Amino acid sequence: MRSGWSRTRNGISLSQRAAIESLESRRLLSGTPTLLVTVPGPVPASAIAGAKVNDHIEVNIANDGPGKLSGRTRVTLYASPNGAYSSSDAQLAVLTKSLNIADGSNKDVALKVGSFPQNLDGNYFLLARVTTPTQTVQGVSGTATAVTPAHVDLSNAVTSVPPIGHLGGKISVNLDIKNLGNEIAKGTLDTLFELSASSDGANPIQAASLTSHIDLKPDASQKLHFSVPVALGSPSGNQFIVAVVDPNDAFNELPRTNNTAVSAVPVSFR
Secondary structure, rough: OOOOOOEOOOOHHHHHHHHHHHHHHHHHHHOOOOEEEEEEEEOOOEEEEEEEEEEEEEEEEEEEEOEEEEEEEEEEEEEEEOOOOOOEEEEEEEEEEEEEEEOOOOEEEEEEEEOOOOOOEEEEEEEEEEOOOOOOEEEOOOOOOOEEEEEEEEEEEEEEEOOEOOOOOOOEEEEEEOOOHHHHHHHEEEEEEEEEEEOOOOOOOEEEEEEEHHHHHHHHEEEEEEEEOOOOOOOEEEEEEEEEEEEOOOOOOOOOOEEEOOOOEEEOOO
């Protein structure tokens, strides 16, 4: 065969035909990849809305072929109440970077979550939305995070009272205060003391309002001692001591169903 000569078929040289087939094969190999997104986490079991955290959430991006993922990719993490993306979902973190993931391979991308927004309250799935130059794909965590608002919840118990009290004098009352909330309760605590002839504290008569200082972390307790004045005009006989902590809700408590306590035994006033 002479140099530079090629046989023809249907007006196309055989050497040209081979080149066309090669280009077509490359196009097939470089098709749009099918991406699979999962959120392995670790997913926090609980979080406080608005509180600072330092969680690193991993998002896995897998390429199921047939082509290679290549280019600038945006990964956005949301808090989703039902695991389905909505424009109203709260954004937790976003990361934009250039990714190269071959057919059949996968890559983990870590997003740092600084906090959960303050308006969240309930169970939320972590939803990752991945946007590439050619497509948008999303995946969701297998478990949800229980997000609760930051709050103080003071519980109160009257632990001791004297058996006998004198009208016009003072009685010694001890309280046990516990913070059942998820943020610190620190500052001046007002406590209202009342007298009731009933063991359930019904129809109380005010005796005194006193203050103390508390510094309670979540789940911590503090014992408080008070010398409660009882006026001469107060009712005599057996009176139960009613103590109401934070009566004006200075600590913005949630809930306020455990602020009132009644002594287990009455004080006999003379």
